[in-house]
Amino acid sequence: MRITVLVLSGVIVALLGVLLGAWWTPFFVGAAFGLLIHRPAVAIPLGTVSGLLAWLLPLAAAQLRYGLGPTSVSLAEIMGFDHQGALPVVLTLFVGTLLGLTGAWLACAFWMLVRPQPR
């Protein structure tokens, strides 16, 4: 129960941050997961998923509201990827995912360093 609340809270905070323009919020949410959960096997996937969701949900909402096809293709053209409209989507989700992942990983790694297992 506690972890569910934690996860939901994290995703909501990350999402709100992104919605308000603070695109880096997933990094700190991931870091919070790392510091609060400690276990890399749990914290890192949670950070990753929260980052992904925080960037995916607004994108999905924009797709439903406006349709992102022409925008995606245009961005690909501007970036030199020809008509590969999927690439900006993948790149966008990748950035969000990496922010959450690295935040969680870095926090876990430091936690393990400063709080090693007793002998």
Add this chain to the structure above:
Amino acid sequence: MASAPKRRPPIRSFINVAAAILVTAAVLYVAFFPAGPLPALGPTFNPTTGAWTMAADAQVGNQALRLHGLQQPVSVLFEANGTAHITAQTDHDLFLATGYVHARFRLFQMDLMRRQGEGRLSEIVGKAALDTDRFELQLGLLRTAQAEWSQLSASDPSRDALIAYAQGVNDRINEAEAAHQLDAMFTLLGYQPKPWSPIDSLLIKGDMTQTLNFTDTPLVMALLNKSLGADLTSEWFPVLPPNQQAPYDPGPYPKASTAPIETMGQVTDAAAQSADALYQRLAALPAGLISQGGASNNWAVAGAKSVSGGALLAGDPHLHLTLPAIWFQLTMDSPSYHVAGVSLPGTPVVLIGHNQHIAWSLTDAQNQQTFFYSEKEDKAHPGMYFWNGAWQKYRTVSYEIPVLAGQATHLDVKLSIHGPVISERGQTTSVWWAGNLPSQDLGVLFRVGQAANYQQFRDALRDWHSPTHNFVYADDVGNIGLISAGYYPLVAHGQPWLPMPGTGEDDVTGTIPYDQIPQVYNPPDHIIWSANQRQVTASYPYYIGTASNFFDPGYRANEIHRVLSQPGKLSATDMQALQTDTRDFLAAEMVPALLASLSGEKLTSTEATAVDFLHSWDYRMETSSVAATIWWHYWGWYLTETFQPWWKSRGIGVDMGEVWDGLTQDLETWTLRDPNNRVFSAPGIGSRSAGDAERKSFHKLIGDLVKMYGPDPRTWTYGRAHQRVLENVAHVTGLNYGPRPDRGDGNTPLAAGGYPSTHGPSWRMVVDWGTHSFQGVYPGGQSENPASAWYTNRVDTWWSGLLDPMLSADMAAPAAGTKTWSLRP
């Protein structure tokens, strides 16, 4: 009891931390900062405030908006195709709303244009634009715009218009920044637009002036003179056109008050070397900064010759075809201003259009407005030049040019009495350019928009300086007129088509009086036309430029005149057809001469088939025409066959393409009227006639076409040879339209020169005052956002030669698909 000692962290924890730090640092770096070609990924791809907002920006719906600075509510109605109808209760609000609407759809384009004019492109694209910035700051668009602004009196209505317009643009900038809706290009390039100022609008006017009127022709003439000699240069590149043209103002003319034009003298080695250095520098600049000759059409038919009984007017200015287009279509209505037409984003007035009583359009007049001066300097007088019998001190202006990812560059610009020094390689060269004369052109356009008759129209244009334009006019009571308004520099002495000594004797001393510039009003044959041709006959008493590289060779004007002067009355449909006329006037003259030269010649079967196509050709450059392909290539071969040996033997340092128009006029003239001219017997070729050169060119051509298009001439359709492309202003080729096969060439009224053609009718307008019908279209769309339905929605209509109705706000309101913005203070 002592607690057990803690174990030191295992080495893998350190490795884990190090790896986490490294990966995190890398991720955060590319997220926060640009890396190589990649923008900062975090802000760029942020789904709510990054480049993805172009999806929301592409939507235009009914909206109620509050705009800072408005005095009264304003209505903006958008037709389904994006045409905007702005209705305001005060002039101030009209211009403010226009600024807002322009910025809403074209802010990035506007920012690029002002940056070009003020020499600040390096700030957003880096060192690649540094030469452009240096040149622009030397040339002085920014100084001119600042001078124009400072000279505007507080009571001048155009001052209020510029201030209100800037307020509207800034309202949009503030709104877009707050809502994270700046154009995606700002996000991708990682910068935000600075506030708009009235000077920025004047800079954009300066950009257009430069594109249309700043020329390197005197440098080209100097290089030709040095390599060809004064004799051949004056024969091949004369002041008066050698071919038959159709000037619109046949005279009679007043007597000139200046000395007659001198004959061509020999250019010195030092002058030629300086000219070459500057020519090479200018040639390395991006396209559009140096005028490469205009190409626009306009004409009018008086009510006496029209089917409807009312005057007809047609206009299609030919410019670089871009996405977004150079134009934004709108109607502007306030108590004192009711105008419909096209505006330049960044400026507050309609440039081409109509009001309730008059319609107007313009083409470039092409007279010489750029003069180069070699300043006399001496080591004993550093920082000085000799002028009017005394040593004068250069004035100096300093600039800092910010450079993306680099150090700002310092630039000192020296100014002589003639203008800015733009080269110090060899001789110091300064340039006198009419575009540097402060000119209140926006105020002129404001008054043109308010004119109700020819007298008011002509009076308004009296203050127009540069670029010189052929303003065509037609009104609601059947009158027509054409006046080539602008500054016609008079040089007291010397050879203005070459760089001149800067010691004072050859200075620009004034301009041709307004009453004596080319103009006609209600001519007896009831038609007027301009297509960048020389406007006047050989008996015009003033020097206004040379035949080559200032004025057009005249084939479009000849064709337009041929069609308009045929017996019978003309309709708006005829105007529309003439705008898309693909008949090549030069081909109609030269193909019969080629066929005559081939009569009796032994031909291969492929050559005979090609001749058959030419025999049955109507001289129309249509995509399905085989003869059009043969002609198009043939003329290039014939020019090359005739002139290339001269270029090679004389070591001419000017690209032949630079003087193609001049050579074309020569070759046309000599082939038809002087077939034994010495030009056909180039050094190393031996004695021959035009016919010999034509036959040789034809044989070479057919071999060439077989290689390019295959052995069967029936497949050599023009659509395979000739294409057109609309280019994205940010040079993103993926956002271009085309290339796509298209008709026309550089000589046809439907202008499509070059390959692929990137230049052409940037706006087509047809007005029939008899039926009160107004139509127009431009290639592209109202929005610069490539995700918008209004990015390319007008292209198909334009491409097929059709026009859209230019509706008033009242007429547009009931139509399907309209959207309305209610703007409130």
